[in-house]
Amino acid sequence: MNSNDLKLNQIQVIGSHNSYRIHPVQDMFNLMTGLNPELATELDYGHPSFDVQFSQHGIRQIEIDIYYDPEGGLFYYQRGNLFIGLPVASGIEELMEPGLKVLHFPDIDYRTHYLTFIDALTAVKTWSDANPNHIPIFILVDAKEEGLANVYPSLSGFTKPLPFDQDALDAIDADIRSVFGNDLNKVITPDDVRGTNESLEAVILDGGWPTIGESRGKVFFGLDNGGAIRDEYVADHPALEGRVLFTSSDPGTPEAAFLKLNTPAESIADYVTQGYIVRTRADADTEEARTGDTGPRDLALSSGAQFVSTDYYVADARHDTSDGWTDYSVALPDNMIARENPISGTGKFKGQEIE
Numbered sequence: 001m002n003s004n005d006l007k008l009n010q011i012q013v014i015g016s017h018n019s020y021r022i023h024p025v026q027d028m029f030n031l032m033t034g035l036n037p038e039l040a041t042e043l044d045y046g047h048p049s050f051d052v053q054f055s056q057h058g059i060r061q062i063e064i065d066i067y068y069d070p071e072g073g074l075f076y077y078q079r080g081n082l083f084i085g086l087p088v089a090s091g092i093e094e095l096m097e098p099g100l101k102v103l104h105f106p107d108i109d110y111r112t113h114y115l116t117f118i119d120a121l122t123a124v125k126t127w128s129d130a131n132p133n134h135i136p137i138f139i140l141v142d143a144k145e146e147g148l149a150n151v152y153p154s155l156s157g158f159t160k161p162l163p164f165d166q167d168a169l170d171a172i173d174a175d176i177r178s179v180f181g182n183d184l185n186k187v188i189t190p191d192d193v194r195g196t197n198e199s200l201e202a203v204i205l206d207g208g209w210p211t212i213g214e215s216r217g218k219v220f221f222g223l224d225n226g227g228a229i230r231d232e233y234v235a236d237h238p239a240l241e242g243r244v245l246f247t248s249s250d251p252g253t254p255e256a257a258f259l260k261l262n263t264p265a266e267s268i269a270d271y272v273t274q275g276y277i278v279r280t281r282a283d284a285d286t287e288e289a290r291t292g293d294t295g296p297r298d299l300a301l302s303s304g305a306q307f308v309s310t311d312y313y314v315a316d317a318r319h320d321t322s323d324g325w326t327d328y329s330v331a332l333p334d335n336m337i338a339r340e341n342p343i344s345g346t347g348k349f350k351g352q353e354i355e
Contacts, residue, residue, distance in 0.1 A: 007207065008212065008306075010212075011339065012338065013059075013138075014310065014313055014330060017310065017311050019047055020050075020112045020113050025111070028084055028109075032108060041285070042284075045312075047113075047311075057314065061140065061279065066144065067103065067161050067162070069099060070167070074162070075101050075106055077090065078108075094119075100117035101115060107158050124139065135212065138307055140260075147159050180219075189244055190240035190255070191240070194240070194241075200257050201253065202254075222279070224248070234247055248260035257277065259271055263296075264297075264299040268304060272303070278303075278304070279305060281296075281309045282297035282310040289319075290324060297310070303343070304344055308330065337355040
């Protein structure tokens with residue numbers, strides 16, 4: 001047996017949170033701080049482009065937030081700029097085109113490396129094609145509907161995002177197919193794993209994830225949302241038949257295979273042992289980077305969650321100049337890109353990098 005024989009659920013990698021996001025310009029950040037200091041503290045982070053994350057930091061799980069914009073132009077006007085003396089009209093013609101847009105929050109937290117979902121997917125595919133032997137990359141997609149207009153109904157004049165109805169959810173799958181090809185031969189889909197079985201969950205609980213060798217150079221997708229959006233995505237697609245994304249569905253349902261359990265806990269190991277793939281977070285809201293608390297990080301890694309997400313695969317540079325930050329960071333031992341999972345692995349490759 002070599003490491004390529006390990007299953008997709010038998011490794012562990014580091015991921016990034018809101019991976020597309022660029023820190024707001026200082027004047028906008030100052031505005032956020034004045035309006036909601038606690039929220040501004042939580043948003044005081046940013047990331048380099050995907051290729052840098054993949055090549056320089058070994059990231060193998062990313063997160064992309066998307067908003068529905070079927071007519072185009074919904075996010076062309078960045079209305080928070082009115083308060084900091086910047087043009088409200090972005091001047092970005094790509095934002096006038098129809099299609100799913102990538103940003104964290106309309107009007108005030110809109111800076112991104114990739115304006116559209118297709119832009120972001122293309123960046124992933126370009127890197128993947130240039131590195132065809134890479135460990136599979138998991139892409140978490142968050143379908144967002146929030147804006148100032150619905151978070152603070154008393155405010156008027158701000159962008160009101162559209163709901164993710166069936167058409168919007170279908171657009172996610174369509175964009176992935178448009179970039180990766182309709183055959184999706186570089187994408188691991190629920191159908192690939194489920195085969196002819198009526199239950200995806202039954203397959204993964206019986207060791208049915210593909211091997212690393214079979215998965216190299218590929219990507220796979222998960223829907224970050226639960227609740228109504230997830231249920232709408234699953235509707236009319238039993239066990240995710242014909243769908244591209246895995247969903248964070250409750251164990252015991254035929255589509256359950258991936259679980260989003262953001263808060264690290266020892267109980268994650270139980271799900272990993274059963275065969276589920278789990279994403280958890282090592283840190284949140286910049287708190288651990290400020291306090292230096294490594295408890296959640298260490299618990300996330302020891303839990304066996306296959307994807308341990310962080311904003312700090314590199315320590316915040318400000319720790320050198322400010323007492324408000326520490327050298328907190330998240331990495332696998334010896335900065336491995338991937339390691340055998342400490343819970344679901346075979347134990348034959350302990351301490352070895354799987355790259």
